[in-house]
Amino acid sequence: MEAPSSMRVVVVSGLHRSARARTVEALITAVPGSVALHHDFDRIGEGVVHRLTRDRWGTVDHSRVELDHLCASCTLREDLVPFLLRLTEAGEHTLCVVETWEGVEPRPVADAVASEPALRLAAVVTAVDSERLLPDLAGHDDLGDRGLDIAVEDERTVAEVLAHQIEYPTVLALDGEPYRAEARSLLEHLNPAALVVSPGPDLADLTHGRFDPEHAANRLNPAWAQYADRDDARVRTLTWTRRRPLHPARLHEALEHIVAAGLRSRGRVWLAGRTDTLLVWDAYNDALLLESGGPWLDALPEAAMEMVSESRRASAQLDWDPAVGDRCQHLAFTGVDLDAERLVALLDSCLLTEDEAGEPLRFDPFADAL
Structure with a gap:
């Protein structure tokens, strides 16, 4: 008071x-x-x-x-x-x-x-x-x-x-x-x-x-923040949202080019082989912090939902999919003269294909870092 x-x-x-x-x-x-x-x-x-x-x-x-x-x-x-x-x-x-x-x-x-x-x-x-x-x-x-x-x-x-x-x-x-x-x-x-x-x-x-x-x-908080596209002359914010996990090896290979595409990028990612873990993406110019943001809400037992903040529950409802719950890719890239078409193509190329779904991963370059 x-x-x-x-x-x-x-x-x-x-x-x-x-x-x-x-x-x-x-x-x-x-x-x-x-x-x-x-x-x-x-x-x-x-x-x-x-x-x-x-x-x-x-x-x-x-x-x-x-x-x-x-x-x-x-x-x-x-x-x-x-x-x-x-x-x-x-x-x-x-x-x-x-x-x-x-x-x-x-x-x-x-x-x-x-x-x-x-x-x-x-x-x-x-x-x-x-x-x-x-x-x-x-x-x-x-x-x-x-x-x-x-x-x-x-x-x-x-x-x-x-x-x-x-x-x-x-x-x-x-x-x-x-x-x-x-x-x-x-x-x-x-x-x-x-x-x-x-x-x-x-x-x-x-x-x-x-x-x-x-x-x-x-x-x-990028674990549940909601971002939107915006385009003002040379300044552009691109929001990339997908319902499939990222292939860790292909993401690792493309990481430098993805991060360098914008001045600032932030959000959350879903990495194949980590079904329960939400990863927070926080990048400033060409420096990236990628770390665990805790479990996806769909991975929590029902009793634990009462301990989750109202903001996060509301955001998860916006992301919710009947098949995968709140698991998704939701990243926002802001830059000047951003090449959105090239960036989207690069990000999409890192997604797990239908043929790869359900197959064991041969190599995860993030295994020791996350």
């Missing part, structure tokens, strides 16, 4: 620093009594993290933060949330805009804020630079290559972090004019649930709502 004296909080994330700064500035300028909070990780490699607070007139405080361990999750736990609670108790501000650092994804910040009754998570916004969006989604840099890693052994890629920042929120602030139409289309394809706006005074209207982290997590 929300506390009577709860303070509104808006989380602003984004890989692109200038776009993020303009979005934060627009919010604190438009909303009276607001303050912005930012943890600066630029010198985290030297063991230094600074907390900066500012309002529409300038810097309020700039302090070094002492942490037991220097990483984003420790900062969240040990300083950000306690500081927000102190601000709430002081009662001097109606809104705090939490500006994350480049390599921080919004989901853990949103989860932490929403878990506190004294705080009201009003919105999660990701700010994007129109000129940098496509190069960053198509690039091959790790965060470490740009000095943006936020913990020891942070091996995430720039494309992965940017995709997570775009797909999670319900508001995307698109900054800049170069390639704006193409950038807007990409954002709408990657996150159809989000409102795409420009950084400006209209952002103030978004601070009176409430962001639901559970709903966002359910919307994003």
Whole structure:
């Protein structure tokens, strides 16, 4: 239950620093009594993290933060949330805009804020630079290559972090004019649930709502997310759905070409020889994560269905087939100038044929990895 004296909080994330700064500035300028909070990780490699607070007139405080361990999750736990609670108790501000650092994804910040009754998570916004969006989604840099890693052994890629920042929120602030139409289309394809706006005074209207982290997590889970085709000039999202399993050897052979076909692909697959296991497909540019997403619902005993989330049950009903249950291929590929015809042909060539159905597999190249 929300506390009577709860303070509104808006989380602003984004890989692109200038776009993020303009979005934060627009919010604190438009909303009276607001303050912005930012943890600066630029010198985290030297063991230094600074907390900066500012309002529409300038810097309020700039302090070094002492942490037991220097990483984003420790900062969240040990300083950000306690500081927000102190601000709430002081009662001097109606809104705090939490500006994350480049390599921080919004989901853990949103989860932490929403878990506190004294705080009201009003919105999660990701700010994007129109000129940098496509190069960053198509690039091959790790965060470490740009000095943006936020913990020891942070091996995430720039494309992965940017995709997570775009797909999670319900508001995307698109900054800049170069390639704006193409950038807007990409954002709408990657996150159809989000409102795409420009950084400006209209952002103030978004601070009176409430962001639901559970709903966002359910919307994003590729084990049951539902994707749709979309075509806007050069930007295309192709959804491939089939009712037959994939042949593991042919999939493995074609994998590099399939993954490279789009900037982002996600969904679930059914692999021959793994009748009960749903595999989650999560690819960023040419990097693929393929892992178990648990059992298909059709493989569960009836008594276990009560423990399955309502979102997953509803999605399974949309996929349900009398012969194979919810087992299917359901993948979405988003890219610029995507060769949909070639991609579909390649994917279809990996399906198990009627002659192969029921025959034992001679070789499964995924056997040791999944």
